[in-house]
Amino acid sequence: MKNIRIYNEYSKAEENTASFLRRFWIYQRERFPLLGHGLLVIAFSFSAIAYSRICRGVEGFVDWTTFLVGVFTTVSLFFLVRVFDEFKDAKEDALYRKELPVPRGVVTFTELKKMGLGVVCLQIILNAIFFPKMLMLYALVITYLCLMGKEFFVATWLKKHQFWYVVSHMFIIPLIDIYASGLDWLLADANAPKGLLFFFVVSYMNGIVLEIGRKIKSPRDEQKGVQTYSAILGSRQSVEIWLGILFITLLFSLLASNYAGYGWLAYGILMVLFVLCSIPAFLFMRNESSKHAKAIELSSAVWTIAMYLSLGAVPMLERLLYGG
Numbered sequence: 001m002k003n004i005r006i007y008n009e010y011s012k013a014e015e016n017t018a019s020f021l022r023r024f025w026i027y028q029r030e031r032f033p034l035l036g037h038g039l040l041v042i043a044f045s046f047s048a049i050a051y052s053r054i055c056r057g058v059e060g061f062v063d064w065t066t067f068l069v070g071v072f073t074t075v076s077l078f079f080l081v082r083v084f085d086e087f088k089d090a091k092e093d094a095l096y097r098k099e100l101p102v103p104r105g106v107v108t109f110t111e112l113k114k115m116g117l118g119v120v121c122l123q124i125i126l127n128a129i130f131f132p133k134m135l136m137l138y139a140l141v142i143t144y145l146c147l148m149g150k151e152f153f154v155a156t157w158l159k160k161h162q163f164w165y166v167v168s169h170m171f172i173i174p175l176i177d178i179y180a181s182g183l184d185w186l187l188a189d190a191n192a193p194k195g196l197l198f199f200f201v202v203s204y205m206n207g208i209v210l211e212i213g214r215k216i217k218s219p220r221d222e223q224k225g226v227q228t229y230s231a232i233l234g235s236r237q238s239v240e241i242w243l244g245i246l247f248i249t250l251l252f253s254l255l256a257s258n259y260a261g262y263g264w265l266a267y268g269i270l271m272v273l274f275v276l277c278s279i280p281a282f283l284f285m286r287n288e289s290s291k292h293a294k295a296i297e298l299s300s301a302v303w304t305i306a307m308y309l310s311l312g313a314v315p316m317l318e319r320l321l322y323g324g
Helices: 021-031 035-055 064-088 090-096 109-130 132-149 154-160 160-167 172-185 196-215 231-232 237-261 264-286 288-321
Strands: none
Touching: 021 090, 035 064, 035 196, 035 237, 035 288, 064 090, 064 109, 064 172, 064 288, 109 132, 109 154, 132 172, 132 196, 132 264, 154 160, 160 196, 231 237, 237 264, 237 288, 264 288
């Protein structure tokens, strides 16, 4: 079943019969936009390396070959997360989300499997050539990703316990963060700075902010069979939880800033960001419209990017441009 092309009422002959490159373009545009996701993961990777170097008190940045190979690895690891999700969610997507690229036959499971294997081979080859020491951290990420793909062998239980589902799956983000930061401390044969623990917690919580934020929907946008937090918990409670997670992330970002010695200006910027990103949540609680639900999703993305820029990227760029 997984080796044949699937067709449904959303299928388009011109898409399904197009060249592989055309069909992959359609797939990535809808399921893993390389530009948007790529920019976010580049900020994620740059900031993890930068924060590690700032906490270690070393000057400059890692060499650009290391950074570019590391970015390819981190971006493609997140792509693998998407590929694994396609297999994991296949039954639900075929029943309730037929408009997605895989259920409507744009790409097949066989093609996804080949893409995934190709990406893994390329990741291993590049890491083995440029920094074989990183293969240890890479293997840790891949092992956890494979366990996620199997739902830790308790799929039925996790489906019934959404809290533990999210808690368990979000660990992939700080694990990729550990890999990214290791491009600094591990390759330098140094101990990982303790402040990275705060940074990793921020990454973990950011993942939950994004996950909940994209699954808060207006009542008119809820779909049968599609699990959203607004459907499971109710609109108000899901938004309150999102705000609570956002606030916890703020606290750990302040701790991370304090450890790195950023000072009061950084604290102020983070708190202003928190207030601004919270506004859509309060608007949604007053009027549960599609527009306000979408604004929460957008705020989740803005918050996440802002966190990485604030904690690592901007301070590092300031040091590279102006010294100090």
